[in-house]
Each structure stands twice: as structure tokens, then as C-alpha cells.
Amino acid sequence: MFEFLKAPILTVQEFFILAGQALRNVVRTPHYTQDIFLQMDIIGVGSLPIVILTGFFSGAVLALQMSRALSEYGQVGRTGQVVAITLVRELGPVLTALMVAGRNSSGIASELGSMKVTEQIDAMRALGTDPIQKLVTPRLIATCAMLPLLTVIADFVGMFGGSVVAAMINIPSKQYWTSVWRALEWSDVVQGLMKPFCFAFAIALVGCYYGLRTSGGTQGVGRATTQAVVVASVLVFILTFFITKIFVSGVVNI
Amino acid sequence: MTPNVTPDLPPPVLKFENVSVSFDGQTALDDVSFEVREGDTRILFGAAGSGKTVLLKAALGLARPDRGHIFVFGRDITLLKESQLSDIRSKVGMLFQESALFDSMTIEENVAYPLFNQKAIHCEAEEGHRKVVDALRFVELENTLAKFPSELSGGMRRRAAIARAVVTAPPLLLYDSPTAGLDPITANNIIALIVKARDASRTTTLMVTHRYQDGNLVAKFRYNLEDGRLEPVAGRDPGFDASTRFMVFKEGRLIFDGPQGELEESSDPYISKFVLKRD
Ligand SMILES: Nc1ncnc2c1ncn2[C@@H]1O[C@H](COP(=O)(O)OP(=O)(O)OP(=O)(O)O)[C@@H](O)[C@H]1O
Ligand SMILES: [Mg+2]
Numbered sequence: 001m002f003e004f005l006k007a008p009i010l011t012v013q014e015f016f017i018l019a020g021q022a023l024r025n026v027v028r029t030p031h032y033t034q035d036i037f038l039q040m041d042i043i044g045v046g047s048l049p050i051v052i053l054t055g056f057f058s059g060a061v062l063a064l065q066m067s068r069a070l071s072e073y074g075q076v077g078r079t080g081q082v083v084a085i086t087l088v089r090e091l092g093p094v095l096t097a098l099m100v101a102g103r104n105s106s107g108i109a110s111e112l113g114s115m116k117v118t119e120q121i122d123a124m125r126a127l128g129t130d131p132i133q134k135l136v137t138p139r140l141i142a143t144c145a146m147l148p149l150l151t152v153i154a155d156f157v158g159m160f161g162g163s164v165v166a167a168m169i170n171i172p173s174k175q176y177w178t179s180v181w182r183a184l185e186w187s188d189v190v191q192g193l194m195k196p197f198c199f200a201f202a203i204a205l206v207g208c209y210y211g212l213r214t215s216g217g218t219q220g221v222g223r224a225t226t227q228a229v230v231v232a233s234v235l236v237f238i239l240t241f242f243i244t245k246i247f248v249s250g251v252v253n254i
Numbered sequence: 255m256t257p258n259v260t261p262d263l264p265p266p267v268l269k270f271e272n273v274s275v276s277f278d279g280q281t282a283l284d285d286v287s288f289e290v291r292e293g294d295t296r297i298l299f300g301a302a303g304s305g306k307t308v309l310l311k312a313a314l315g316l317a318r319p320d321r322g323h324i325f326v327f328g329r330d331i332t333l334l335k336e337s338q339l340s341d342i343r344s345k346v347g348m349l350f351q352e353s354a355l356f357d358s359m360t361i362e363e364n365v366a367y368p369l370f371n372q373k374a375i376h377c378e379a380e381e382g383h384r385k386v387v388d389a390l391r392f393v394e395l396e397n398t399l400a401k402f403p404s405e406l407s408g409g410m411r412r413r414a415a416i417a418r419a420v421v422t423a424p425p426l427l428l429y430d431s432p433t434a435g436l437d438p439i440t441a442n443n444i445i446a447l448i449v450k451a452r453d454a455s456r457t458t459t460l461m462v463t464h465r466y467q468d469g470n471l472v473a474k475f476r477y478n479l480e481d482g483r484l485e486p487v488a489g490r491d492p493g494f495d496a497s498t499r500f501m502v503f504k505e506g507r508l509i510f511d512g513p514q515g516e517l518e519e520s521s522d523p524y525i526s527k528f529v530l531k532r533d
Pocket of ligand 1: 301351
């Protein structure tokens, strides 16, 4: 009767098995440290330009929109506050994660996918290496380390973008930064760092999952890439909803 | 037809016992049984999709059978977990159909990979480098150490992959279509390398191929260590002939398993398609 549910449940199950194996390998030898640093460079340093660009302009546009809305209540001075809270809690993590998902989920899926269809994954196993240890775990560690950092950078660049707009609409720079500083609480910072950490799991593991299960030649690689980006992006939105829900309802009190 | 089995014979290097493999309900190997003794050579023929690659992968534990047992060096690998297979895998060299060199590594790193990643093999950096250079010299590619696979031609990649398969001097070597898509000169060079690898250390060899000449060369020639070239065996060594057998696969089933003479005389239209009739 529930035949149609079989495939998605199987997918979720396989995904969690992969996640479990990847996590278990974090504490197991051998550690491919070199691969971890290589991935950190690709994922972290490589994503820096787009993260800075999106961060700057999302902060700027946020300041533009908010200052207009706030002017109706005569509260233009609080633009910095709104920009800071929105960026740190939501837009910074989500936009950064979406950018990294578009760039790295797809990159990971296509790289592992082409390795799969050209038998390199099989060769790796035949030559005594666990592909999860060698390929998945370094990408997971690297993403988990770099995404929070990228998010912090995006937050700051965004606030700077906001300050540029604030200066354009004659909000004194000091006032803007004071309201930014006053606005932020510890829970915002925790929330703003926990989100990218969770998104990192989704981005790295979804990319690896779709890459490793690629079949059907180069066409399959294209399919895997698309699926990885779509699923990772959707997961980012789902996760941010639930994490926000947890913080708003005060399950986590800080 | 079957060789006389005497009790003091060592266990077969590779043995399939009623092995069936399927993917998503589709049968790729259907009840296949055979055994290969130490020093034997097997030539595998079969149409595209007949299950030859799946058979080689099953021998390495890369494809898991639904039914049956596979014994490699006397151990039933169907009972082993992935993490327990590394010991057996370190004794088997495999040339994959698409070469399967790692794109992100140089040729040197590719060939060195089994030396430094097989848990059962301990190799010092210096000794490893020497072995890599030796293996690449063996396939006449010693000048490409620092190149990446994408910078080599198809035939060179195939040779580099052979170097990676033989660098650990494994007692069992599996070659998946080593000559597919190559010109006849390169193809013959590669077969010469395979014969050389086999005869230099009496390696047990399985080779999948689509060209009858390949099988014929492997069955009728041997590598002369003194003058470094292939020479026909032609009746000089009766034991040699018996050590090479041919297998033909059709839709996942093993439909022929026997010596060359028998293969050439077969009247089965499918089997005789693989035989190049010589008059
Ligand atoms: N990973 C896989 N997933 C699904 N089906 C597979 C897989 N590998 C092989 N098959 C199927 O198993 C059958 C046998 O494939 P195999 O690759 O062994 O053929 P082959 O004899 O090596 O052919 P060729 O001469 O073209 O290399 C084919 O029908 C193929 O579709
Ligand atoms: Mg094949």
C-alpha cells in the first residue's frame, strides 16, 4: 500500500548510514589531513569572493529596505539594529549556506560522481582505501570548519554594506554601529553559528551522497550535481526553520 | 577435460561456487562456478553486458553476490566485511576497464598509491619510489612520473594502470579489457606486458578481452627472460598449454570453460563468433 514511500525512505536511510560512517571516521585512523586542508582551501578560501559579494549587497539592500520601512515610524536610527539582527540570525547563515551549497554541493557531487562512473571509487576500494574515509570525511570536516567562518565574514561584510547605505541616507556612522552593537545578544551569536554548522552537514553530506550513488555515465553526473544542489538548498531552508523554532520557543536558553 | 585433482594440490587461487550477482533485480552473473589454480591463465570472452566486469569485481569483493561463495586464496570473501577485505585485496592486482587512474594525482602518485595505502603492505618512501620507477619502466613510461592522467593518451593511461596493478607484485592479476579501443600495435604491446608480468613471477592471470588474438598470444607465447621478448611455446612445454583456459560468458552464464583447442572446435554459433578462424 505504501509502496510509493519505499524509495524515499530508502534514500533517507542510505543517507543516514553514510552520515554515520562519515562521522565515525572522524575519530578513526587513518586521517587524511592533507585532503582536509585541500578541501578547506577549496570550500573556504574558494567561496570567499562570492560570500563577500553576497554579504555586502544583502546587508546594503537590507539597510535600504529597512530604513524606508522604519522611516514611517520615525525610527530610521534603528536601521543598524534591524540589519544586524536579521543578518546574524538569518540572512548571513542562510545566504552563505546557499552560496556554498551552489558552489560546493555541486562541486563535490560532480567530482565524486565522475570518480564513481570512471571506476575510481572501485579502484580506491580495491587499493585498500575506504572511500568514505578518504573522500567524505575530509569534505565534511572542511565544510563544518569553514562554513561558520564564512558566515561570520558574511555577517560583518553585510553590516559594513549596511553602514555604507546608512551613510548615504545620513545616519551618522557612530549611531549605526552603536545600534548594531547594542542589538546583538549572545543567543543571536550562538544561533548564528549553530546554523552554519548544521548547514555544513547538509551541504557536504548531500553532495557526497549524490556523488557516490551516481550511475549512468556522464549524464548521471549531471543529474547527481543538480539533485545535490536542489536537495542541499531545500534542506538549508528546512533546517533554518527548525533551528529558529527551537531558539524562539526557548528550548535552548542562553 | 578436467585436470586430475590430486589431494596434495594447493587450494585454488580463485574459486567461484554457484555465484549469482544481480543489480536491482537484474541478473548480471547467473550461477557461475569455476576455479583457477596457481600459475594458471584464464581468458574471458563474452558479449557486452555478459557480466565479465562484474565477475572480476566480485572476485575483489567490489560486487557482492546474492548467492554462492567466492574463495580467494582459500578464504571465503563472501563472509568477510568490507574492512576485513583489505588483506585479500592487497594480494590482487586489477586493471579496470576504464583504467580508473586517480585524476587528481600524478602518475607517480597513482602508481605509488597501492604501496602506501594497502594496510598489509609496508613500504619505506625510498623503496616505494624505486618500485614505482621500476613499475613504470616495466610499462615504458618512466618519463611521465610528474604528469597527470589527463595528459596521457588512452594507451599510455592503460599502461600506467597496468603499472599500478603490478607494482605490489600481487600473486593474482585481473585485467579488464586491456586492449579495448586501442590500435593493434599498442594492443600487442600491452598483451606482451601482460605475458611478461605473468611469466616473470608465475602470476595467476585472468584477462577479459574482445580480441581473439589477445587470447591466442597469451596462450601460445611466453616471455623469455633472457632475451626480453615473447617467444612461441609450440609444443616445447606441454604443461604450459594446459595452464591456459578459455571461458565464454553469455548473458551472465558461463557457457564454455576449456582449453583453446576445444574452443576452436566448438560448433556453438555464439562461441565460434569469438574465435578467429585461421587456415
Ligand atoms: N553497478 C551496476 N549497477 C547496475 N547494473 C550493473 C552494474 N554493473 C553492471 N551492471 C549490469 O550487469 C550486467 C553485466 O555488466 P558487465 O559490466 O559485467 O558487462 P561486461 O561483460 O563487462 O561488458 P563489456 O564487455 O561491455 O565491458 C550489465 O547488464 C550491466 O547493466
Ligand atoms: Mg566490462
